[in-house]
Amino acid sequence: MTWEEEWAAAKQTAREDMTRTRLNSDEAGNGGSAPGRNDLSVPLDVLRSASSASRDVESDLRPVIDDAIAKAHAAGESLQGWDLGPRLTITADKWGDKLCETSDRLIGHADGLDMLSYGMSETDMEIGRQFRTWGTV
Incomplete structure (x- = not known):
């Protein structure tokens, strides 16, 4: 060829x-x-289940994050005489911020899924109302 x-x-x-x-x-x-x-399309029950799961994960995750941050800070404080102490405290602060942001995003996503499911159900009800006013249902 x-x-x-x-x-x-x-x-x-x-x-x-x-x-x-x-x-x-x-x-x-x-x-x-x-x-x-x-x-x-995504069924409303799937959206609501995903929202609920996201909230459940966040409620399980947040105490673990808070505990890890507190323990890392305590370890950093106990090692203040060493080079590692302040660095461990800084690491706890930086990672703590990022982990808390991640946890907060779970709630934000859950809120978005809730709004989406609400909007979809409202749209379905509005379409049904329109059909009824036209006498087609």
Whole structure:
């Protein structure tokens, strides 16, 4: 096969692939990550469960973080006469800040999931109201 033939074949394959490309679809043309699903919806109970799980993780994680920070500070204080003491205290502060931010993000994500599920249910109810006013339901 010459370079021109190989190049033509590569371009043809790219054109064929481009016509098959669809957002969030698999090779068989099915939408979504699960075979046979062609929508992007997430059931409300799944959103609410994810929100609840995020809150549960945060409530379990926060005391562990607080305890680790306190113990690292205590260790740093007990070693103040050594080079390690102040460095351990600084490490506890920096890691403590980052771990607390991560924990706070779990709550932020849970709030976002709650708002999304509320918004979806409100939208569904509004659509239902519209259909009823049109007399179609």
